[in-house]
Amino acid sequence: MKFNTGSAMKASVSVSQDQLIDWLCRLVRIKRVSGNEHEAVEFFKQEFSRFGFQFKQSGRNLLAWRGSGKKTLLFNTHTDTVPANKGWTLDPHDPLRKDGRVHGLGANDAGGCLVGMFGALLSADFDESRATLMFAPTCEEEVAGDGFEKFVHEIPHFDACVTGEPTNCEICIAERGMFKLDLVTRGKSAHAARPWQGVNAAYLAARDILKIEELYEGFTERDELLGRTTLAVVMLNGGVARNVIPSEVKWTVDGRTIPQLDNEATIARVEKALSEHTKIEQKKVRFGVWKRDAKDELVQCACKAAPKSKVGAFGGVSDAWWNQKAQGLILGPGLSEQSHAADEWIEEKEVMRGYEIYRGIAEKFLGQ
Template sequence: MANDLDDNRTHEAAPGDPAPLDLTADVVSLTAALCDIESVSRDEQRVCDAIESALEPLEHLTVTRIGNTLVARTELGRDERVVLAGHIDTVPLTVDPPNLPTHREGDDLWGRGTVDMKGGVAVQLKAALVAEPSRDLTFVFYEGEEIDSEYNGLLHIQQQRPDLIEDADFAVLLEPTGSIVEGGCKGTLRAEVVTKGIAAHSARPWNGHNAIHDAAEVLARLAEYQPETVVVDGLEYREAMNAVGITGGIAGNVIPDRCVVTVNYRYAPDKSEDDAAALVDQLFSGFVVTIKDNAGGARPGLDLPAAQGFVAALGVDVVAKQGWTDVARFAAMGVPAVNFGPGDPNLAHHDEERCPVPQLESAEAALLRWLA
């Protein structure tokens, strides 16, 4: 297995280094071992080192490291190549009570990362042991998903080594879905809609014009707007347009001369980023509209043979992903993607984060069945 290490990376063994990961352990024990290596965003080196060391003996994989992101590829000459991806960072730990180290309570594994998403990473690592999979595989273990986009390891691959991913036919992001398949994802746009007035003393409002009062029209248009339900590749994506913030006024005795309504538009993956921006501009015609950020969605690609084979092998329910996930980054590289992984997404980042052991086991079994 060849390593292409980031020139800026240096690591020497230290007394506090974690015990080596045992990829032959059961998936629950492996999940616990991964979670017990703390890896809050921007502190992923130790867990990345541990994963890299565990992959090193696997001769059927070639590993490339970019910062604290790993890409491991088979080169078996199969007709199809699939990406299995998961992020290795977590949100910060709780303190009272602490949610690490992990512990078992009945059929649940408790602890930070069990849901989001080291359970999925453990399933990836179990799949990495398959020396003769039915298709070529690209495993991606990446940093910085839980924080600003500039730190995201998938973005770094896209910028520095897109060739490591762009030849794939299909991708599976092992984010928590309760072990069902969630296809693609919706896009998300955030805009500021500004109303302008004239400042004056609030005792003499006739000398000014109240910008907050004008925001009533913005809110009325939002209330009247009927979001679409759009079918893409057989899945229903429910669009949403909502006010998520409002600011205005500078003092309790001043008529406000400016009010900003922040609007979030979640749009189906049949629309481009430009389509979404144009719709928002049209809806709020007559007001100053500024698009603050806009991330396109991802089509599920369920019409493709690779996706159909994946769904058929798993034999689980398939629904549309109603949020935004990193499958959109794969879409930007021309690779259709779905979400599939163990854990209830409602418990991601939760103080009581925990993953059912049967979901870890069933996700592993389903993925190995597909690779057989």
């Protein structure tokens, strides 16, 4: 089959569940931990060529498209995975089809989205002289880097972007901001037999850590979709020997924020709550709060394409953040709790459902 982009031909193919699962299993076999997506890039280049798509490549990012019309929809999701954790009992790269599920690393995050979006690119029915559908499989979503956050600036104008992440096909139009603070609490070391000669950094840090808990519990700001801003102490490290009063404790705070209490305002409150013994060594603020209007045309199209899906918020952070201008939403087959999980799986019929919803969104949005 060959698509003559720019012509007014209409695709009439439908992608079967078998085809989707075949692509998914081939992707599972490819090792594609963040930074090593080369083979996944080759996979998509081959498939794009096989189906006659135009595409461009920049680093480990690809953009394929159909049509030459003005109204443009972009599908984006990531080719990279996290490394397999120690809990895996299966071979992460040997796809196992069992009980209607496909097990394998990246099968859920974001394999189902990748094959569903590709299937939609292949088969969505729209007038190619009036609209354009683009699909960008990009790298390094799981780490900061060279993926969509850079590539978005090389993509021609688009009116709307669907970000593929496993949401159980719920329509997510918001995600919380995120920051990490690396802190150090300093005291004075002494022999453990003479604690009065030192200042125990463990006690100083403990008091400041409890202040973080108190601060978090006192947050009264709420967002109807995103809930509340959260703070969590996530790492704690101190002490040099069993007989030494520690002079230093290093710890890390993770913050997830809402528009009513954003990254900046939350960090200011943390700074104010800490004693003079604790200093912030490093602030990492990669994602702000991202939120779109439920009345947007794209969201309305998604509601029609997936009438059983609820409109809500995404639990984590995603590449949707880098789409700052266009309409947007996050949606994909699979369960968020299966992402990064040992023996990760996705249901085969869920992959099909994701594909059908993506296709429906494209046809509704580009047909208007």
